[in-house]
Amino acid sequence: MAQLRFTWLCVAALCAGGCGSGDEPGDTGAPGTSATTTTTTTTSQGSTGTGGTGGNGQGGTGGGAATTTVVVNEISAKGGDWIELGNPGPGSADLGGLGLCDADDTGQCNPTDALMFPEGTQLAPGEYLLILGDQAAEAGPGPHTTCLPEGGPSSCFYVTWKVSASRGETVGIISPNDQVLTELEYPIEAAADGQTWGRLPDLTGEGTVTAPTPGAANAAP
Structure with missing residues (x-):
């Protein structure tokens, strides 16, 4: 009897370290291990398109990654x-907090000199926004009422950089955390004097040589 009692005591001591099976509640992995689940959210970004499909095309960071329906529609690098x-719509787009950048020496977006749009900058469906390049830093981003000397909209923004026709550049719209949402490449010597590089069909097509139409629908030269 003493020997049997000793055997039961040994079994009890061994089970104190855990005798449960993998069917115990909360045990979702192999016996003796705990399972950990990590969820990763991936956001895709457009390179030459609209850069997102979020509901009404609102830009912003609340509750998720920024998106925009606004596109870089036309670039003038000569004259x-x-x-x-x-x-392009279908809803109004809020550019507040988003930025506009050109490419650095590596061909990547340069957020350091990016134009950051102030809160309340809105674009209705089918509406355009003009940004003048090679402007003095002290003038500030705007909006300004001194824009192109002939034609074009009466309101515009300023950036200090300019698009290089000789080496080509990419201009992109970026989120508040510098993620490129959409962009348009201006190839090397893409357009001649008196021509621009824009999307055809207007707002939705790929880049091609266009006639200058600042603040209006793109047209073939």
Whole structure:
């Protein structure tokens, strides 16, 4: 009897370290291990398109990654330095907190000199926004009422950089955390004097040689 009692005591001591099976509640892994689940959210970004499909095309960071329906629609690098943005819709787009950048020496977006749009900058469906390049830093980003000397909208923004026709550049719209949402490449010597590089069809097509139409729908030269 003493020997049997001793055997039971040994079994009890061994089970104190855990005799449960993998069917115990909360045990979702192999016996003796705990399972950990990590969820990773991946956000895709457009390179030449609309850069997102979020509901009404609102830009912002609340509750998720920033998106925008606004596109870089037309670039002038000869005979005047300017960039035109456009909103193909279907809803109004909020550019507040988003930025506009050109490429650095590596061909990547340069957020250091990016134009950051102030809160309340809105683009209705089918509306355009003009940005003048090669402007003095002390003038500030705007909006300004001194824009192109002939034609074009009466309101615009300023950037200090300019698009290089000789080496080609990419202009992009970025989120508050510098993620490129959408962009348009201006190839090397893409357009001749008196021509621009823009999307055809207007707001939705790929880049091609266009006639200068700042603040209006793109057209073939």
